[in-house]
Amino acid sequence: MSDRLNATPNDLRAFWMPFTANRQFKKEPRLFVSAKDMYYTTHDGRQVLDGTAGLWCVNAGHCRPKITEAIRQQAGELDYAPAFQLGHPKAFELANRLVDIAPEGMDHVLYTNSGSESVETALKVALAYHRVKGNGSRFRLIGRERGYHGVNFGGISVGGIVTNRKMFGTLLTGVDHMPHTHIPGKNAFTRGEPEHGGDIATELERIVTLHDASTIAAVIVEPIAGSTGVLIPPKGYLQKLRDICTKHGILLIFDEVITGFGRLGAPFAAQYYDVKPDIITTAKGLTNGVIPMGAVFVTSEIHDAFMQGPEHMIEFFHGYTYSGNPIASAAALATLDTYKEEGLLTRAAELSDYWADALHSLKDCPNVIDIRNTGLIGAIELDPIAGEPTKRAFTAFLKAYEKGLLIRTTGDIIALSPPLIIEKHHIDELFGKLREILQNNI
Ligand SMILES: Cc1ncc(COP(=O)(O)O)c(CNc2cccc(C(=O)O)c2)c1O
Numbered sequence: 256m257s258d259r260l261n262a263t264p265n266d267l268r269a270f271w272m273p274f275t276a277n278r279q280f281k282k283e284p285r286l287f288v289s290a291k292d293m294y295y296t297t298h299d300g301r302q303v304l305d306g307t308a309g310l311w312c313v314n315a316g317h318c319r320p321k322i323t324e325a326i327r328q329q330a331g332e333l334d335y336a337p338a339f340q341l342g343h344p345k346a347f348e349l350a351n352r353l354v355d356i357a358p359e360g361m362d363h364v365l366y367t368n369s370g371s372e373s374v375e376t377a378l379k380v381a382l383a384y385h386r387v388k389g390n391g392s393r394f395r396l397i398g399r400e401r402g403y404h405g406v407n408f409g410g411i412s413v414g415g416i417v418t419n420r421k422m423f424g425t426l427l428t429g430v431d432h433m434p435h436t437h438i439p440g441k442n443a444f445t446r447g448e449p450e451h452g453g454d455i456a457t458e459l460e461r462i463v464t465l466h467d468a469s470t471i472a473a474v475i476v477e478p479i480a481g482s483t484g485v486l487i488p489p490k491g492y493l494q495k496l497r498d499i500c501t502k503h504g505i506l507l508i509f510d511e512v513i514t515g516f517g518r519l520g521a522p523f524a525a526q527y528y529d530v531k532p533d534i535i536t537t538a539k540g541l542t543n544g545v546i547p548m549g550a551v552f553v554t555s556e557i558h559d560a561f562m563q564g565p566e567h568m569i570e571f572f573h574g575y576t577y578s579g580n581p582i583a584s585a586a587a588l589a590t591l592d593t594y595k596e597e598g599l600l601t602r603a604a605e606l607s608d609y610w611a612d613a614l615h616s617l618k619d620c621p622n623v624i625d626i627r628n629t630g631l632i633g634a635i636e637l638d639p640i641a642g643e644p645t646k647r648a649f650t651a652f653l654k655a656y657e658k659g660l661l662i663r664t665t666g667d668i669i670a671l672s673p674p675l676i677i678e679k680h681h682i683d684e685l686f687g688k689l690r691e692i693l694q695n696n697i
Contacts, residue, residue: 310539329585473506474505509523634668
């Protein structure tokens with residue numbers, strides 16, 4: 256006899272939740288039942304200010320009419336179309352719109368269904384690119400300590416967050432990692448890019464010397480390392496990586512799943528920092544978080560390298576059932592329209608100083624050991640409770656939820672990334688609530 260659950264609507268047992276303390280959650284469920292603009296509504300009728308744009312993805316705010324209507328209309332017109340050897344107009348229209356806002360030279364787009372799939376796609380494009388160019392010896396992929404590139408095998412292999420890796424034994428071979436850029440105690444409470452530490456990029460030269468450039472396909476970094484707790488690149492660091500990759504013929508991949516679509520005050524971090532990668536991975540803000548979709552931007556140099564051989568032959572054996580899905584494409588087009596009409600791809604630049612002032616005003620709160628920010632991203636690093644790492648931040652998360660504020664925590668770091676439609680009074684509310692929590696010496 257199957258031990259299937261006799262589930263009732265309030266029975267939470269069957270769903271094994273991702274990246275969640277399932278037992279704690281299911282004892283004290285935290286359920287959102289609706290949302291609008293900057294606020295969620297909980298199952299018990301409370302308003303919760305969204306300090307994290309959901310999971311760094313609802314950049315335009317919740318339930319925006321243009322996006323909702325576009326999905327509704329598309330679902331009744333063309334629900335699904337294959338993208339293998341067939342297509343539908345919106346996938347091509349969207350690719351053109353994306354290329355228009357991308358850094359110059361990023362002329363082609365591959366679609367995926369998530370950030371993790373965007374990362375896998377980027378890594379495979381990089382490996383295949385060198386092969387079609389006759390450099391199949393370039394099999395290595397270089398990530399970075401504390402990097403987060405999703406949860407598939409490629410992303411976990413190049414990623415550098417130990418808790419995400421340690422359960423999975425040997426992952427991809429041929430992977431190495433650069434050191435992360437955070438120097439504890441140095442640069443503390445810096446606004447924007449840290450002054451010191453940019454020269455750590457030269458560690459990539461050491462890795463190239465160790466393996467020889469002829470074995471290295473690509474380097475992948477988040478311009479700002481988000482999931483690990485918001486590590487802002489030191490001045491000159493990203494350009495130094497670019498220079499080293501160019502010198503050795505190594506492709507540079509910017510993983511912009513978090514920094515893409517206006518988070519920093521420019522469409523992409525590549526424009527914000529004025530550093531040109533060869534590939535950019537995106538997801539999240541592409542559809543305002545409403546429909547799963549990712550996009551990988553590549554240069555014409557990469558794309559055109561595959562366009563060889565008999566024209567009846569498939570050039571790149573890769574893709575997904577839902578690549579460029581009609582409803583996801585419609586949601587993304589409406590999202591880009593919303594971003595454009597409301598200036599959301601650059602609005603973070605207008606608010607970044609007010610945001611930074613409010614964020615850094617918490618410097619005097621107990622147990623605050625660092626504060627970091629750029630654009631509309633913020634991080635408050637807390638001193639861990641001896642012997643109970645992560646507990647102080649998780650307590651802050653629970654108290655914030657009780658007070659009607661949604662924050663993210665990673666380790667003992669509070670991470671903040673509100674919708675880009677945030678107003679100054681929301682910023683005041685957000686940090687007023689956080690101050691109340693932190694000054695009670697949690
Ligand atoms: C840089 C980067 N790359 C890839 C992914 C994976 O995307 P998907 O989840 O769509 O497969 C991410 C996702 N980043 C992410 C996702 C969920 C939570 C948090 C957090 O830091 O709280 C961060 C990311 O931040």
